Amino acid sequence: MLQAQNITYRIGSKTLLQDVSTTFEPGKLTLIIGPNGAGKSTLVKVLCKQLKPAQGTVLFENKSLSDYSDLALGQRRAVLSQNVDLAFPLNVWEVVMMGRYPHFSIKPTHKDEQACEEAMRYFEVWDMAERNYLTLSGGEKQRVQFARVMAQIWYPVPGQFRYLIMDEPLSFLDVHYQFQFMHQVKDLLRQHPDLVVVGVVHDLNLAAKFADKIVLIHHGRVLAEGSKWDVLTPANIEAAYRLTPVVMAEEEKDSLNLFFE
Amino acid sequence: MGRFNKQYQRLYPVLVLLLVVVTLLSIRFGAVQISLLEMNSALSQVFSQPENLNLNERIFLEIRLPRALLTVVVGATLAVGGVLMQSLFRNPIVEPGLVGTSSGAAFGAALYFVLGSVFNFGTGEWTLPLAACAGGVLATGLVFTLAQSKETGKSSIVGLLLTGIAINALFLSGVGFMSYIARDPQARSITFWTLGTLSGANWHSVGIVGAVSITCILVALRHTKHLNALMIGEEEAQYLGVNLKKLKFTILLINVVMVAVATSFTGVISFVGLIVPHLLRLLQGSDNRVLVIGSALMGGILLSLADLAARLLLQPAELPIGIVTSAVGVPVFLLLLRKKNVYL
Numbered sequence: 001m002l003q004a005q006n007i008t009y010r011i012g013s014k015t016l017l018q019d020v021s022t023t024f025e026p027g028k029l030t031l032i033i034g035p036n037g038a039g040k041s042t043l044v045k046v047l048c049k050q051l052k053p054a055q056g057t058v059l060f061e062n063k064s065l066s067d068y069s070d071l072a073l074g075q076r077r078a079v080l081s082q083n084v085d086l087a088f089p090l091n092v093w094e095v096v097m098m099g100r101y102p103h104f105s106i107k108p109t110h111k112d113e114q115a116c117e118e119a120m121r122y123f124e125v126w127d128m129a130e131r132n133y134l135t136l137s138g139g140e141k142q143r144v145q146f147a148r149v150m151a152q153i154w155y156p157v158p159g160q161f162r163y164l165i166m167d168e169p170l171s172f173l174d175v176h177y178q179f180q181f182m183h184q185v186k187d188l189l190r191q192h193p194d195l196v197v198v199g200v201v202h203d204l205n206l207a208a209k210f211a212d213k214i215v216l217i218h219h220g221r222v223l224a225e226g227s228k229w230d231v232l233t234p235a236n237i238e239a240a241y242r243l244t245p246v247v248m249a250e251e252e253k254d255s256l257n258l259f260f261e
Numbered sequence: 262m263g264r265f266n267k268q269y270q271r272l273y274p275v276l277v278l279l280l281v282v283v284t285l286l287s288i289r290f291g292a293v294q295i296s297l298l299e300m301n302s303a304l305s306q307v308f309s310q311p312e313n314l315n316l317n318e319r320i321f322l323e324i325r326l327p328r329a330l331l332t333v334v335v336g337a338t339l340a341v342g343g344v345l346m347q348s349l350f351r352n353p354i355v356e357p358g359l360v361g362t363s364s365g366a367a368f369g370a371a372l373y374f375v376l377g378s379v380f381n382f383g384t385g386e387w388t389l390p391l392a393a394c395a396g397g398v399l400a401t402g403l404v405f406t407l408a409q410s411k412e413t414g415k416s417s418i419v420g421l422l423l424t425g426i427a428i429n430a431l432f433l434s435g436v437g438f439m440s441y442i443a444r445d446p447q448a449r450s451i452t453f454w455t456l457g458t459l460s461g462a463n464w465h466s467v468g469i470v471g472a473v474s475i476t477c478i479l480v481a482l483r484h485t486k487h488l489n490a491l492m493i494g495e496e497e498a499q500y501l502g503v504n505l506k507k508l509k510f511t512i513l514l515i516n517v518v519m520v521a522v523a524t525s526f527t528g529v530i531s532f533v534g535l536i537v538p539h540l541l542r543l544l545q546g547s548d549n550r551v552l553v554i555g556s557a558l559m560g561g562i563l564l565s566l567a568d569l570a571a572r573l574l575l576q577p578a579e580l581p582i583g584i585v586t587s588a589v590g591v592p593v594f595l596l597l598l599r600k601k602n603v604y605l
Contacts, residue, residue, distance in 0.1 A: 050496055074502025081500075087351035087492050088547035094489075101490055102502035152501070 001025055002163060002196055006056035007046055009039075009220075016042045017053070018220045026161050027193035029185060031207045032200045033231075034217035035241050040200045041082065043217060044167045047198070048079050061161065074102035077163035078149035082171070084141075086133055092144050093129040096120055099152035115154035119147040122184065138172035146181065156194055166199040170206070178203070182210040208232055208256040216240060228256050272545055276558035283565045284333060288325045290569060292577045295321050328462035331470060331526070332568045333561035335459070336533060338474040338523045340560025343534025344552045345481055345516045348488040349509060350421070353542075356534035357520040360425045361400035363529040364432040366521035367454045369396020371439035373525075390469055390522040396432070397521030401513070404428045456583030457528035459568050466526040477519035478557055484512060485549040492547065530583050532590030533560055539593075 002024040009017040016039050024030045024047075034040050045051040047058055049065050058065040060073075078099065086095070096119065100112040108116075120126040123146045128136065133144065146169070153162040164185075170178045189195055201207055207214050207228070214231040216224045218240040224231040229251075237245045237258065246259040289295055295317050303318035314322065342357040349355075357363055373392035408424040436454045487508050490498040499505050524530075541555045564582070567589065571580040 048500065050499070069502075070499050070504050071502035074500060077500075079497075079500040081494070081496055084493055084497060088347075088353065088542060090492065090547050094546070094548060095493070098490055098493060098501055101486055106486065 001059075001061060001161065002047060002198070003059040004043070004047060004056070005059060007043070007053045007058065008055040009042055009046055009051060009053045016220050017046065019056070020217075020220070020222055021056075022215050022222055022225055024196050024198050025213070026196050027189055028212040029189055029197045029199070029210060030213045030215065031211040032198065032215045032217060033202070033204060033207050034223075038217040038240070039220040040217050041167055042220075044165060044198075044200060048077075048165055049073065071102055074152070076153060076157055076160060077165070078152035080145055080149045080164075080166040080169055082167045084145055089132050089134050091130050092120075092125060092133055092136070095133050095144055096125075096148045096151050099148040099150070099154075102152065111155070115151045116147070119151040119154055120144075122150065123147045139174060139177055142169070142172045143177070143181075146184075150188075153195075156192060161194050161196055162192070163196045164198070166197075168200050168202065170201055170203065178206065182206060186210060204232060204237070204258050208258070232256060232258065272551070272555060273558070276555060276562065280333065280558055280562050280565075283562050283569075284329050287332065287565045287569045287572075288321065288329045291325065291572050293317060293320055295325060323463070327464050327467045328459055328568070329565065330467045331462040332459050332565045334467070334471050334474050335523045335527050335530070336560035336562070336564025337478065337557035338470070338519045338560070339530060339533040339564070340537035340556035341478050341481060341553055342516050342520045344538045344549065344556045345488070345512050346534070347538055348491055348549055348552075349512050351491060351494075353539065354422075354535070356532070357516060358429075358529060358531045358534065359422060361404040361428040361432065362397045362517050362520045363524050363531070364429045364436070365400020365403075366393040366397035366524035367529050368400070368432040368435045368439070369393040369521070370525040371436045371443070371454060372396070375439050375443045386465065386469070389525050390473065393521040393525030394518055397517045397524070400428055400432050401517050453581070454528045456581030457530035457586075458571075458579070458581050459527055460579060461526060470523050470526055473522045474519045477515040478553065480515050481512070481553055482550070484508060485553055488512070488549040489547075528581075528583070530564070530586055532586045533564055536590045536593055537563060 004020055004022050007017050007020040008015065020039075020043060032040050032043065042051065046053050047065075049058070049068075049070075052066075060068060060077075065073075093116065096116045097108060097112070099119070100108055100115060104112050117126065120129065123143045125140070125143050125147050128140065128144070133141065136144065149164060149166070153164060156162065170181065173181060185197055185199075189197060211228065213226065214224075214228055215222060216231050216236060223240055224233075224236045232245075232247075234245055234247060237243065243260050246261060248257040248259065249255070285297075288300065289297075299315075299317045300321055303314060303321045306313055306318070307322060339357065342362075343355075346355040346357060346360065347353050369392040370389060373389050404421065404424045407428070408420040410420070433455060440454065487498065487503045490501045490503050491508075495505055498508075537556050537560045538552060541552055541559060545551060545555070564586070567582055567585040571582045571585045574580055574585075
């Protein structure tokens with residue numbers, strides 16, 4: 001379990017996060033939403049030990065995140081940042097194999113290769129294995145990155161949770177792959193209740209359809225959190241996005257859709 | 262990283278073979294030609310009857326062989342230095358000469374030649390390499406400190422290169438001053454420091470440069486996986502379990518030390534560290550493990566060829582080797598630069 005406790009983060013005199021507390025639970029997909037500049041990416045970076053909060057703590061399985069080494073975290077937590085790009089040419093197989101780096105010292109074992117192959121087949125990039133990553137389209141690159149982060153945490157660790165944290169994973173995908181990816185994540189969560197999945201998304205309807213929990217960030221604070229029924233209310237949306245939504249809700253079908261005019 | 266990239270299994274034997282052939286050629290040719298027979302007889306007699314050696318055999322043992330070995334080691338050092346810097350800064354146009362390491366080392370060495378007899382720290386034959394290291398660390402440290410942005414604490418590549426140009430100019434003017442006031446004839450030669458030469462090679466320099474460089478390259482090999490992870494970004498590398506601070510420190514340190522020690526005996530030789538990693542990436546991709554081993558071999562090959570050319574072109578005079586490496590290196594580099602993305 002991953003917990004943010006009263007996180008405050010500042011750059012100079014600017015407060016980017018103010019007293020943020022929330023919890024990310026295993027077996028659940030938690031999606032973070034919020035307008036541009038709300039502090040979503042900052043929160044993700046604090047959760048990933050990339051930024052040190054001025055106040056508050058991040059608890060990684062009831063221990064402070066700062067007590068873990070990068071290697072210990074890398075063995076059970078995968079992170080996908082925005083706009084990952086390669087400085088030099090590598091083929092797709094080599095990029096996915098990076099996900100296994102925390103698990104082997106010099107040469108990948110058979111188990112590592114198997115994790116890569118299975119993750120690549122799962123995200124349908126297996127037939128690109130030998131292609132130069134730099135020549136792929138934006139959407140193809142993103143699917144290769146999915147395979148990389150999933151390969152990193154492919155095998156369950158007995159008695160421990162695995163974590164997948166993604167900052168705007170859907171940006172480069174068309175509608176088909178957006179839905180496919182969300183379904184794939186939900187399938188993985190059903191098969192592996194030890195997975196904790198956290199993501200930042202912009203599409204409110206995707207959040208409504210797939211999230212088990214939504215955290216709405218606004219001006220560096222948690223404006224609302226909980227189920228879509230708690231969070232995606234016209235009042236909250238208006239406060240955060242300065243737009244009045246038309247809400248199409250069918251509670252018996254558990255379906256909530258928002259339109260903007 | 263194996264499985265889908267096994268070309269290097271063919272690359273290594275080819276490079277090793279080329280290295281042997283080129284080394285033999287560079288021993289054979291020069292102002293005096295030395296045959297394989299003479300090399301053989303010199304090697305067989307050197308420990309049993311060293312007093313029976315003839316002139317050619319002595320030239321082979323005391324001049325050509327150490328020079329050939331020093332050339333290979335220095336070529337390997339500069340090329341691996343290029344690989345390390347490029348991986349660390351995620352940028353293919355960085356090399357040790359650009360971030361102050363070489364000019365700082367040259368300054369340290371020049372200072373030693375002028376003041377070495379005044380200061381005696383009891384470090385004996387290691388004083389020169391230590392002085393060069395101190396200069397290299399100082400100049401490289403200055404470049405990185407000055408290039409660092411005050412707000413973010415990070416250094417941009419443009420800032421780094423521009424600061425590098427300024428610091429290089431500063432330290433090379435220091436070298437100029439030292440050679441102007443020096444009495445030692447070798448230190449007096451400004452061309453020696455700025456264009457480099459391997460003519461000073463002897464068993465002493467081979468021993469020191471060889472020991473330092475081989476140690477550093479072996480340490481670098483242990484970190485190639487982490488350098489690979491850096492290719493997808495510093496944050497991402499941390500998420501893959503890399504201790505970023507420790508990695509940066511280690512790589513910078515071994516790079517500065519090995520390049521500085523090599524420079525203290527040969528002067529500044531540019532473009533080897535830029536061209537060799539480029540060529541290798543074009544041949545077989547960017548896996549740093551293959552790049553480090555391959556660059557060590559190819560750097561040795563190319564510098565030996567350059568040294569051969571430097572000795573043969575204006576026979577019996579000898580060109581500074583930097584003229585050859587720049588003349589070959591610059592056009593290749595410009596060609597590579599003009600292609601929008603050389604790796605696609």
